[in-house]
Amino acid sequence: MRVIRALVALALSSTGVGCSFGSSGIAGGGQLGGDTEEGSTTGVDQAPTTMGPGTGLPNADDDDDDDDDDDDDDADDTTASNDDPTDPPADQAVLEFDDAPTLDFGDVAITGPGAEVLTLHNAGTVAATDMTATLAETFRFRGSDYPGSGGDCGDSLEPDESCLLNIGAVPTEVALAEGTLEIDYFNGVEDAIVSLELVANITTGELILNPGFEDCTNFFPDHWSDNGAGTWECLGDTDNVDPLSGASMAAGELGPFNDEFRLAQNIDLAAYGAQIDEGSIAFSFAAFAATWSDGEDEYRIRLRYSDDAAVQLDMFDTEWQTGQEWTEYSDTRVPPEGTRRARVVLSCEKSFGDYCDAFFDDLTLIGSAPDK
Ligand SMILES: [Ca+2]
């Protein structure tokens, strides 16, 4: 086993694979210009009085066919088909958001704004004019005022035309943020408003540094510390267990039997102290672990929550486990008032061979609103 693992380490060294993984940035915004105009513009004028909003040619309505049998008795149906309340007024602008009724920004790390480009469409028959926008607190036009950088909405919008708005979630705290985008406009007859609900799950983003053990220096994982018996390393494929993802995983190395190898990382939660004390943030932790074979060596994962003085207030603990299959452990909890630190502790205890064969990969710790 020692020879195999030494060769793996050598291979990693010569290729530099173990040190090459860069942290990815926050995902960028939506795409500009993908869907500004769809459908046939040639068909617009063919049936101006009966066309529904945003559609092309009017469909032969199923209802008309199906209802033929009943029409004799049902004057309401006939009236309704000639005066459908969902049809736009013949001489008005009708602005609509393609994303209506809700635009979900998804998970947005508090460290960087989420961004969405959205499309506004005029489904009416005359131009919308005097357009002005109102945005709620957490959400802003990106880069500039209305319509945001890269957006092209202006004061007016012609019938069947679309324009773009660029909106970002600008988080101030971890929360399920909700807001409303309103566009006020003159529809040719009177003032009108179109609105869009905006939601974003504002999170802390990933709190563990080097959570997949891809960044390594001299085969030791960056941002982690060895504070137990024996030694640790970044390890590539073995005969029995491969990294769960990427090119390497954390593995116990050489050291004594029946003693605890510990690889740990401290995470400063002070920036979230106020939210922790009011119980408005929950932390979701997950990690994968495996051993060389079932019953050979053991692993244990702990996540400690402690106060400013490093006094432990709460803990997630897998207890000692063994097994060759990668196994996921996860825990979500609202930490106790006063919590200011988290500490991830990965442990190995050797019962066989030269190496302490506990393997860890793909850790994560993210804070978000408790009800999310
Ligand atoms: Ca990995």
Ligand SMILES: [Ca+2]
């Ligand atoms: Ca040690």
Ligand SMILES: [Ca+2]
């Ligand atoms: Ca072993």
